[in-house]
Amino acid sequence: AAAGGRRSGPRSGQDVKLALPLTLPEVATGVEKTVTLKVLEVCEPCEGSGSEAGSKPTTCGTCGGAGEVRRAQRSFFGQFVSVAPCPTCAGEGVVVSNPCKKCRGEGRVRAERTLKITVPPGVATGQYMTLRGTGNVGPRGGTRGDVLVVFEVEDDERFERDGEDLFCEALVTYPQLVFGAELKVPGVTGDLSLRVPPGTQSGAVFHLRGRGLPRVNASGTGDLHVKVQLWTPQSVEGDEKQLIERLASMQGQAPERREKGFWSKMKEVLGA
Ligand SMILES: [Zn+2]
Ligand SMILES: [Zn+2]
Known part of the structure; x- marks a missing residue:
């Protein structure tokens, strides 16, 4: 069973x-995963008949068992024959004259089925896999359909996801950046x-290769992109306050521009 794809057909x-x-x-x-789901199973008393x-x-009686009806039609081009499924038996060729009391002639009943997936x-969300021959049984001995398992990946507040790549943020203190x-x-x-090197700017992005998600049905694993973000305390007091005040008197103001090349590096990181 492979993920992806789309199918439809008479057994849908x-x-x-x-x-x-x-x-x-x-x-x-x-x-x-083990799941229990409701499916239509063969009715036991009538064995699906x-x-x-x-x-x-x-x-x-309408189609004589053929399941289809032919109609001769006349047109400007002459006579032609059209073929359509029989309206009385819906193409089955037989009619249930004495329907089973349990299934009312359907040949199938509601039941629970446990599947290992x-x-x-x-x-990713929206992708699905097909478990062939595990779905509803058809009416009156018809073939069994499939179970389409549609994946719904819950949001993980720690990460943003883009395909097999993951993005997250790590808060750091000023001394850690310095x-x-x-x-x-x-x-x-x-x-x-x-490992964050000395002199790292807040907002820098680091790439942990192969720490993202595996590619589905393929080899290789995506990356984890970590953006380090300076954490600022809401309020400071005591020694900490004095230290930061001293720092403020020493540093004054940040330079007007970032060091040369910062934005081009940033663009590279973002794939722009
Ligand atoms: Zn018929
Ligand atoms: Zn029955």
């Missing part, structure tokens, strides 16, 4: 759609460490 009435919620860590690793025990469907890593630091940053399946 037998197909069952199932929304499957997933967390981002589940997307990162892939996951096996739709006829009450002891009776049998009878040949349709193996979700491949890297899926002296450099080893930061703990959120990874999708656990914390990661990020």
Whole structure:
């Protein structure tokens, strides 16, 4: 079963759609889920025939069992024959004259079915996989449809996602930017460490290669892009206040412009 694709057809009435919620860590690793869903199963008393025990469907009188009707029509170009499904038996060729009491002649009844779903890593909301032959059984012994599992990935407030790439923000203090630091940053399946060099500007973006999400049904893994953002305390007092006041008297004002090349580096990072 592969994710993606689109299909429709005469059996679409037998197909069952199932929304499957997933967390981002589940997307990162892939996951096996067990779900219970409502499907139409073969009616036991009539074994799917739709006829009450002891009776049998009878040949349709309208089409004589052919399931289709032919009509001769005259037109300017001469006589031609059109073929259409029989309106009495809907193309089945037989009619249930003594319908089963349990299924009222449908040959199928509502039931619950438990399915094990193996979700491949890297899926996204709206993608789906098809579990062939696990859906509703057709009326009166008809073929079984599919279950379409549609993935719904829940928002993870720690990350923004773009395909297999993830973006997050890490708050840092001023001394950490000045002296450099080893930061703990959120990874999708656990914390990661990020080395920030001395003299880092607030807003700089670092790339942790291969720490994003796996590509679905392909090899390779995306990156985690971490933007370091200066955290400013809401209020300061005591020693901290005195220190920052001293710093303020020393530093005065920031330069009018960022160092040369900052914006071109930034554009590179953003892929602009
Ligand atoms: Zn018929
Ligand atoms: Zn029945």
